[in-house]
Amino acid sequence: MSSEQALRHDVALANRIIERFGLSTAFGHASARIPGTNTFYISTRRSPGLADENKLLVIDTDGKILSGEGTPNSEFWIHARIYAARPEVNGVVHAHPLACIALTQIGEPHRVVHNQGGAFAHGVPEYERVGLIRSRELGDLVAQRLGKGIAVMMRGHGITTALADVRAATVSACFLEESADLQMRMLAATGGDAKRIRAFTREEAELTGGQTGPSVAAAGRAWEYYAAVAEGLLLGSR
Numbered sequence: 001m002s003s004e005q006a007l008r009h010d011v012a013l014a015n016r017i018i019e020r021f022g023l024s025t026a027f028g029h030a031s032a033r034i035p036g037t038n039t040f041y042i043s044t045r046r047s048p049g050l051a052d053e054n055k056l057l058v059i060d061t062d063g064k065i066l067s068g069e070g071t072p073n074s075e076f077w078i079h080a081r082i083y084a085a086r087p088e089v090n091g092v093v094h095a096h097p098l099a100c101i102a103l104t105q106i107g108e109p110h111r112v113v114h115n116q117g118g119a120f121a122h123g124v125p126e127y128e129r130v131g132l133i134r135s136r137e138l139g140d141l142v143a144q145r146l147g148k149g150i151a152v153m154m155r156g157h158g159i160t161t162a163l164a165d166v167r168a169a170t171v172s173a174c175f176l177e178e179s180a181d182l183q184m185r186m187l188a189a190t191g192g193d194a195k196r197i198r199a200f201t202r203e204e205a206e207l208t209g210g211q212t213g214p215s216v217a218a219a220g221r222a223w224e225y226y227a228a229v230a231e232g233l234l235l236g237s238r
């Protein structure tokens with residue numbers, strides 16, 4: 001497989017992973033920068049679960065569609081403007097996972113409450129304005145809130161992750177939703193008393209982030225597992 005086809009395969013798989021693992025249903029998208037360029041592969045405007053590696057669009061950071069057939073996702077500006085702002089970012093995932101959305105709407109910041117949450121030791125900023133990101137200007141505002149971070153929560157909307165490659169961005173999105181889901185369960189179990197949650201200290205979060213963070217996990221069994229499920233492999237049967 002050529003490196004171009006391998007990257008296309010990863011992008012399609014990343015899209016199918018975010019659908020399969022409940023981060024998105026009909027909406028959401030993953031993309032990857034074409035190495036060394038200001039262009040990126042992104043799926044067409046349909047459920048990420050239906051992404052096809054041979055039907056990706058190539059769009060540049062100014063929002064120009066350079067190749068591919070089909071309509072782009074209306075929120076492609078999230079990807080375009082993050083790639084413009086962050087030259088070291090080569091993978092972006094935007095999804096609408098329920099626990100993350102719930103956290104934004106009860107005014108609780110993300111806290112690190114388990115090992116995989118350690119990836120977010122430095123906090124997850126919130127983009128407060130509601131509504132879809134359908135313009136260059138709004139894409140720039142999301143990129144500004146993201147700053148130098150790896151994830152941003154979008155109030156009443158979803159999340160965006162941005163990392164060194166699309167695998168890490170995908171694993172990171174899955175970890176963030178897992179973390180938010182646990183945080184919501186803990187809030188429910190404590191009657192909504194956030195102070196009773198034994199959130200990790202910064203040092204604890206950094207320790208576990210180094211052990212299980214998305215860059216580590218993406219290179220190993222986390223991506224392997226998510227990809228196997230998204231490919232429809234029958235795990236456990238031989």
Ligand SMILES: [Zn+2]
Nearest residue numbers: 075094157158
């Ligand atoms: Zn969205």
